[in-house]
Amino acid sequence: MTDFTIVDARGLSCPQPVVLAKKALESNKKVKVIVDNETALENVKRLGMKLECDVRVQAKSGDLYEIQMTRRADFDKNQDFVSSCCETGAAKTGPFVIVVSENKMGRGNDELGAVLIKAFLHTVAGQAKKPDVMIFYNTGVTLTVQGSDVLEDLKQLESEGVQILVCGTCLNYFEIKDKLAAGVVSNMYDIVETMSNAGRLIVP
Amino acid sequence: MKEKKSYDVILFKAVSYALKAEKILKKEGLPHKLIPVPKHISSDCGVCIRFEPEIKSKIEAALFNKVDVEELRTLEN
Numbered sequence: 001m002t003d004f005t006i007v008d009a010r011g012l013s014c015p016q017p018v019v020l021a022k023k024a025l026e027s028n029k030k031v032k033v034i035v036d037n038e039t040a041l042e043n044v045k046r047l048g049m050k051l052e053c054d055v056r057v058q059a060k061s062g063d064l065y066e067i068q069m070t071r072r073a074d075f076d077k078n079q080d081f082v083s084s085c086c087e088t089g090a091a092k093t094g095p096f097v098i099v100v101s102e103n104k105m106g107r108g109n110d111e112l113g114a115v116l117i118k119a120f121l122h123t124v125a126g127q128a129k130k131p132d133v134m135i136f137y138n139t140g141v142t143l144t145v146q147g148s149d150v151l152e153d154l155k156q157l158e159s160e161g162v163q164i165l166v167c168g169t170c171l172n173y174f175e176i177k178d179k180l181a182a183g184v185v186s187n188m189y190d191i192v193e194t195m196s197n198a199g200r201l202i203v204p
Numbered sequence: 205m206k207e208k209k210s211y212d213v214i215l216f217k218a219v220s221y222a223l224k225a226e227k228i229l230k231k232e233g234l235p236h237k238l239i240p241v242p243k244h245i246s247s248d249c250g251v252c253i254r255f256e257p258e259i260k261s262k263i264e265a266a267l268f269n270k271v272d273v274e275e276l277r278t279l280e281n
Contacts, residue, residue, distance in 0.1 A: 115223065119240040119251055149238065 004032035004068060009040060013129060015082050018043050025051060025069065026077050033067045037128045041065045047082075051075045094199030095132035098124065100140035105204045118149055120204050125153035130162050131202075133194050136183065137167035145171075145179040154182035165190055212260055213252045214267070215241065215275040222251050225271045232266045234259060242279060254279070 005028040009017035017033060017040040024031040033044050041057065044067050048055035053069040060066060075081075104113025105120050121143070124131065134157065136144050143150050144166045158164055164183030171177040171185060195201060216222045222238065229236045234255070241250040255263055257278065267273060 111223065112219070115219065115238060115251055118238050122237075122239050152237070 004030045007031060007033045009033055009044070010036040010064070012040070013037075014039060014043050018047050018082050021047055021067075021069070022051075022081055025053070025071055025075075029071045031069050031071075033069070035065050035067065036063050038063065038065075039128070041067065044069075050081050094197045095194070096129075097194055097198040097201045098131045098134045099195070099201060099203045100134065100136045100143060101138050101203060103139040103142045117143070117204065121150045121153045125156050130157065130160060133163045133165060133198075134183075135165045135167075135186075135191055135194060137170050137191065139170075139174075141166050141170040142174065142176065144182045145176045146181045147179070148181070151181050158182055165194065167191065210257065211254045211279045212257050213239075213242075213254050213277050213279055214263070214273050215245070215250075215252050215277065217272060217274050219251055221271050221273075222253060225253055225267055225273075228266055228270055229253070229255075229263065232262075234263055234266060236263070245277070 005024050007017075007020045007024045009020055012020070012035075017035050021031060021033045021044050024033075035041050035044060045055055045057065048067065048069040051069075051071065052073055052075070053071050056068040058066045058068070100117070100121075102113070103117060104110055105116035106113050134154075142148065144154060144164065148154075154164060165186035166180060166183040168177070168185040168187055171180060177185070214222075214225065216225065226236070226238055236253050236255040238251050239254050241252045260276075264276075
């Protein structure tokens with residue numbers, strides 16, 4: 001199938017695969033998009049339907065999918081197909097922020113809460129859809145210092161471009177500023193600004 | 205990346221067993237990590253303990269007769 005223009009959208013998150021696919025379809029009749037997650041698959045498929053393409057999906061090994069789209073008619077290039085194709089359309093105006101305000105998740109039982117926050121952060125680190133910024137304050141800051149059970153996960157998130165802001169006042173209060181092992185010391189100005197500009201904000 | 209490696213996990217009947225095991229392993233200084241049970245094993249919101257296969261026998265010895273272990277599995281990443 002050499003006549004397909006190939007768009008390699010592996011490793012990209014929404015709306016990137018949709019943007020690239022649309023761009024390729026503007027100048028080519030036949031486009032093959034390679035994606036590596038189901039969200040991208042669904043979103044690109046939706047784009048294909050909207051643009052009245054003939055859409056065929058082939059599942060490859062792992063989470064890889066090849067989506068073959070054959071355009072049957074022209075479409076209006078200026079119309080915004082992208083945001084309506086992405087599930088996150090409503091929240092794409094600002095960064096995705098996770099606020100960790102405690103060293104536990106949920107209220108009720110602290111021992112259980114400590115387990116849950118570990119599981120939460122581990123799962124976030126393993127997810128395809130990573131937050132843009134994570135904010136730690138109050139007892140949440142104890143998760144970012146030496147000896148924390150989630151350091152490995154936080155460092156991984158950091159290495160993948162997630163910005164980790166750690167409340168300086170809080171580190172100071174607990175006298176653990178010198179033990180900070182993940183993220184950067186931050187202040188209330190940055191914290192408020194990040195929260196105010198967030199497209200989506202999650203507090204576990 | 206480290207994701208390529210395979211790990212072993214211990215599954216428990218209940219969260220409280222996992223917590224008990226975690227305490228013991230911490231005390232013994234055996235490296236491990238409490239993680240959510242991978243989705244393909246169970247869809248319950250459970251936790252399990254992950255460790256490097258190299259220290260499997262040490263882990264088993266540490267928990268032997270102290271915590272009920274439901275299952276020991278190798279996870280291919």
